[in-house]
Amino acid sequence: MLSKIIKFTVMRKTYYAKLAVVGILLTVLFTFQYYTGRDKEDFSGVKFITEPPAEIILTEFDPNELDAGQWQNLGFTERQVATILNYRKVVGGKFISKEQLKKCFAISEDKFSILAPYVLLPETGQAAKSNHFSNHEKKAISISGSFNPDRYSAADWQKMGFSEKQAAAILKYKTYLGGSFISKEKFKECFIISDENFRKISPYLLLPEKTPAGSGPDGKSMNSGNRKIRYYAFDPNTLDLEGWKAFGFSERQAQTIVNYRDRNLKGNFKSVEDLQKCFVISPEKFAELKPFIRLNTADTAANISRQKPETRQQEETDFSKVDLNSITFRQLIEFGFDEKAAGSMIGFRKKLGGFVTKEQILTTYNIDPELTKKLLSTAQLNTSNVQKYTLTEAPEEWLKNHPYFKYSADKIIFYRLSEKDERKIWKLLKVKPEYEARMKLYLK
Structure with missing residues (x-):
């Protein structure tokens, strides 16, 4: 009798054990089906942020003077700013060194490396003590009245x-x-x-x-x-400085156009294309101006083209002795270039301040590539008179007018106010490698 009871108990335990195993297997199976069946779930409402953050223009600053808004302008979140300000209180109400600021865990190493060159603090606490460092007193803002x-x-x-x-x-x-x-x-x-x-x-x-x-x-x-510009028919050869400004150009741009006409072109735009070549007139702006241009002066270029070949080529040029940085408009015409191509090459050379490589000439607009290659293989290139500068010493006007620098000029001028290491300036500029290589052709 006892053996039967024991046998029955063992069988019942075995039954429940098998039942438990089956239950576990079913649970695993249903779970697997649930998660593998989610491939059809709609994720159309999920959006990924791919737009890069807005660029922050930095200048020297004292971190002890910044309020919450200014820290946020530096790219920190509201929570990070609160941490930085609390940390400043903990260290006695002011940071005494870059070393101390760096210890704030809300400022990552990458972020600190960007900010460090602009922080007006000694490198270490020891340096602060030895130099008797103290924050300068903030001067109150005083405003006398409304101003622009x-x-x-x-x-x-x-x-x-x-x-x-x-x-x-x-x-x-x-x-x-x-x-x-x-x-x-x-x-x-x-x-x-x-x-x-x-x-x-x-x-x-x-x-x-x-x-x-x-x-x-x-x-x-x-x-x-931001005012509406009202155009009217005009002759670009008689329009004065105020007239160009009335068409939406700044005073500096207007003066550049007048100088280009009076100095480079000796007082006259000889064609509508001459006006288009002026570098301060963008293609969009020229498209706005073109319907109103009334050019009344004689087209000197056309007069040249109507001259007999023998009067234009009285003396044959030995192009193997010609320097590409001094070749004239007449010599380019003699070599076979049309007037538009010759003018483009001379104009591009003038904007650059001279060619540094022959390859640059091939990027000139309106030229015949094959004819240009023939000229490049024949003529010489002397670069000894091409003006070059360092990035920190280049004149502002030169940077803003040079074709290779003008789009980065404002940033260069801004960054070099507080940064004298050119390698760091290049890092801040973030220009494409091919643009950097092109710019460095004109740097010492």
Whole structure:
């Protein structure tokens, strides 16, 4: 009897054990089917952020002066900013060295490496003690009345209460925007303007509250002063400085056009194409102007083309002795170039300040590649008179007018205010390798 009871108990345990195993297997199977069956789930509402963050224009700063808004303008989140400000309180209310600032865990190593060159603090706490470092006293902002910030000089900003470097940074930021702050909204984005100072200044700014519609992606105005331009029929050979400005050009651009006409072309645009070649007139702007151009002067180029060949080629040129950096318009015509191609080559050479490599000439617009290659294989190239500069010493006007530098000119001018190491400036510029190689042709 006892053996039967024991046998029955063993059989029942075996039954429940098998039942438990089957239950586990079924659970695993249903779970597997559930997750493998999710491939049809709709993820159309999920969006991935691929747009790069807005570029931050940096200048020298004292981290002890920054408020929460300015730290956020440097690219930190609200939570990170709160951590930085709390950490500043913990260390006694002010940072005394870069070494101490770096220890704040809310500032990553990569972020600190970007900010470090601009931080106005000694490298270490020991250096701070040995140099008796102390923060300079903040000067209160003083505003006398309403003003247009676009017209303020560095001296005006300093008179208001900003330091010399802060004033320079404000002006460079204006240049970065295209020469105008455009709106209070854009003015506020200047890193050096704290929220507190903006609240003080804002009521006195003679600027619209918001960036007007029609401004470019970087806040740059698409027309002069955001006013509507009214075109009328005109002769570019008689239009004065004010006339060009009325068509939406800045004073500097207008002066460049007048100088190009009076000096380079000896007083006359000989064709509509001559006007188009002026580098301050963009293709879009030229398209706007073209229907209104009434060129009444005689076309000298056409007169040249009507001359007999023997009068144009009285003396045959030995092109093996000709320097490509001094070859003339007449010699290019003699070699076989048409007037448009010859003018383009001379104009491009002038903008560059001279060719450094023969390959550059092949990038000239309007030329016949095969004829140009023939010229390059025949003529010489002397580069001894080509002007070159270092990135930190290049004149602003040269940077802004040079075809290879003009699109990065404002950034170069801005970054070199506080950075003298050219390698670091190149890193900040973030230009494509092929553009950097092209620019370095004209650097020492």
